[in-house]
Amino acid sequence: MKKRHLIIIIAAVCCGVFVNVFVILATVTIFLSSQIYNVHQAIIETSHSYEPMTMNSKDGSYILQTERYEDESGVYASFIIMTQDTRNIVFECPDRYRTMDLKGIYWGDEEYSVVVESGDVGTIIYRYQDNSWEVS
DSSP states (O other), X not given: OHHHHHHHHHHHHHHHHHHHHHHHHHHHHHHHHHHHHHHHHHHHHHHHTOOOOEEEOXXXXXEEEEEEEEETXXXXXXXXXXXXXXXXXXXXXXXXXXXTTEEEEEEOSSTTOEEEEETTTEEEEEEEETTEEEEO
């Protein structure tokens, strides 16, 4: 009889431990999932609040103006380059970058180069060559 009681006690303890471990794992999973969801929501909200900006080239000849585009798949940014004096568009970037991953669009160190830093595609440099800008 004592063996039977011991087996029942051991089984009850094992079941209790299993239930406690299960509850702890479920709680941790739910907590981590909610944190990941909250971070993702914050990234999306930030991407929707992207504000275009305007920057003059170092010598003042050109204006770099970022632009915001939105469609059903998300919010994107691109840029145009205009002459300072006439405001004529001399280059319109054909590429769009997700604002969710965008770190910045700005004038680079080389003459009139434009740098796009993005978390998903890396750093892209549009170099000024022959009166136009090309990705290099």
